[in-house]
Amino acid sequence: GAVVSQHPSWVICKSGTSVKIECRSLDFQATTMFWYRQFPKQSLMLMATSNEGSKATYEQGVEKDKFLINHASLTLSTLTVTSAHPEDSSFYICSARDSGNDGYTFGSGTRLTVV
Amino acid sequence: QKEVEQDPGPLSVPEGAIVSLNCTYSNSAFQYFMWYRQYSRKGPELLMYTYSSGNKEDGRFTAQVDKSSKYISLFIRDSQPSDSATYLCAMSIGLGNQFYFGTGTSLTVIP
Numbered sequence: 592g593a594v595v596s597q598h599p600s601w602v603i604c605k606s607g608t609s610v611k612i613e614c615r616s617l618d619f620q621a622t623t624m625f626w627y628r629q630f631p632k633q634s635l636m637l638m639a640t641s642n643e644g645s646k647a648t649y650e651q652g653v654e655k656d657k658f659l660i661n662h663a664s665l666t667l668s669t670l671t672v673t674s675a676h677p678e679d680s681s682f683y684i685c686s687a688r689d690s691g692n693d694g695y696t697f698g699s700g701t702r703l704t705v706v
Numbered sequence: 707q708k709e710v711e712q713d714p715g716p717l718s719v720p721e722g723a724i725v726s727l728n729c730t731y732s733n734s735a736f737q738y739f740m741w742y743r744q745y746s747r748k749g750p751e752l753l754m755y756t757y758s759s760g761n762k763e764d765g766r767f768t769a770q771v772d773k774s775s776k777y778i779s780l781f782i783r784d785s786q787p788s789d790s791a792t793y794l795c796a797m798s799i800g801l802g803n804q805f806y807f808g809t810g811t812s813l814t815v816i817p
Contacts, residue, residue, distance in 0.1 A: 597749065625805075632714065634794065634807040635750070684749045688801065695805065697742070697749035 597698025614685030621687035712808025
């Protein structure tokens with residue numbers, strides 16, 4: 592089945608630095624990928640929709656200058672958390688849909704801790 | 707009002723029990739309904755996918771959608787300790803549209 596690879600699985604960074612998270616569709620092409628954020632014991636909240644070759648669409652309340660999304664190819668989308676702060680600590684998950692399959696496939700998630 | 711409501715639990719059942727997980731929703735335009743299983747510190751994995759109303763069975767798992775009541779269910783038969791996880795419901799108007807997730811129900815199956 593469709594596989595989405597997400598790296599890194601966890602990262603600890605200092606406040607003020609930037610962190611890049613990669614999301615790759617391994618055996619299919621994804622024109623659209625989605626980035627979610629999940630706080631402990633809470634649901635996944637959609638942050639932005641990443642479209643290959645065009646600007647991402649951000650959900651209300653998500654700072655596009657802080658969460659930079661690049662979808663340069665049909666198999667890779669990246670999320671860069673710029674000038675990270677402790678309140679950005681969360682579980683970030685990407686997902687994509689292989690048009691040949693039902694449903695969306697999720698990456699394994701990235702646990703970001705900002706200290 | 708949230709788009710999707712799901713009891714967070716936690717829910718504990720003995721091994722072999724039948725588990726019933728439920729979600730309600732407010733948007734009658736939702737057509738695609740999914741159940742995901744999420745283990746701790748992992749991304750969600752798709753369990754079941756249903757379009758519109760009806761039932762769908764896959765092994766020990768059965769998904770039901772009642773659009774008239776805006777209510778969906780996931781049943782797990784002969785539950786196993788390996789089923790212990792958080793179960794998230796998700797729904798959407800269309801596959802190309804945003805998916806709305808429930809908060810997830812934490813399930814523990816006790817050996």
